[in-house]
Amino acid sequence: SISTVSRALRNAPDVNPETKKAVLQLAAELNYEPNRVAQSLRIKKTNTIGVVVPEIAMHFFSSVISGIQEYAGSQGYSIMICQSMETVETEISNIHMLVANRVDGLLISLSSQTNSVEHLEQLLAKKIPIVLFDRVAPSLPVSKVVVDDHAGSYKAVEYLIQTGCRRIAYIGGPKNLYISEQRGAGYAAALQAHALPVREEYITYCTDTQPELYQQAVNQLLSLPNRPDAIFCMHDPIAITVLQQLKAKGIQIPHEISIVGFTNEPVSQFIEPSLTTVAQPATLIGQTAARLFIKQLEDKDNVEPTTQVISTELIIRNSTRSI
Secondary structure, X not given: OHHHHHHHHOOOOOOOHHHHHHHHHHHHHOOOOXXXXXXXXXXXXXXXXXXXXXXXXXXXXXXXXXXXXXXXXXXXXEEEEEEOOOOHHHHHHHHHHHHHOOOOEEEEOOOOOOOOOHHHHHHHHOOOOXXXXXXXXXXXXXXXXXXXXXXXXXXXXXXXXXXXXXXXXXXXXXXXXXXXXXXXXXXXXXXXHOOOOOOHHHEEEOXXXXXXXXXXXXXXXXXXXXXXXXXXXXXXXXXXXXXXXXXXXXXXXOOOOEEEEEEXXXXXXXXXXXXXXXXXXXXXXXXXXXXXXXHHHHOHHHOOOOEXXXXXXXXXXXXXXXX
8 A cells, every 4th residue: 555655665663574675675676766845745844945145156155055054964954055146136036936946944144235124024924934144134033143243353453453553444345234234343343442533434335246346445545645554354355356456556465554354265365465364164154054943943832033143263364464
């Protein structure tokens, strides 16, 4: 009977051993694979998690995905991965596709263009579980995994001050991104703690989809009567662009201008000079996000949104002066 074969395939204890052996032998001969879609319709669960990131090519996000897959796989879950390519339209399209494919819920890092989270609020209204990581929306009542952006930035700027820098600029990503805002706040707090002014002309926010704006920001900073002696950048790709532009202009790094990034992309240690940066444990972020999600999924009656804050580490290299 269908029910006997089904029980044999899932190794149920109430099947005659000889019958079970015959079923498993024939299944192997036929190269049989269970229909997971049919099973998911019956039990209303696919053991599949949808993951949406801005850009898989960035080492940070690929490492986060590795952490998600590592933990999810250990708990019997698979993942489906999409990238928003930094546009909210693609983010929404990805989410609709994943939900249509009956994922059990979503792990999301928001695109740089996501100013409204109405599309996520609609998912919550449908009881679809969500965990946000790295780029989050503070107002959304879901669990989140973030690094301590404020403290990491504070530590980086304080180190610049300790090396003798006094005119420190900040080049951030899109201002609507919570991480950009937090890193900017940490930058300002470090200046204020050391009795240095927070000067508007030293602060620039750019969109991640227009790298040429970073170059414009550098040109603007260099045109100031008192140009900066250090530049803190929201993430390493910005810092590397800035470093290359300054070198092309013949500016000595770090003797004339120090540079600090954030993320610790692998290329940061190989460029010349190597980049001082704030490292975030990407794999741990992914593991933590997957753990929070699965715990929430398997304990639906006792779900309380929580925010996990993970510490950063300042990696000192050659793009900054020594203390």
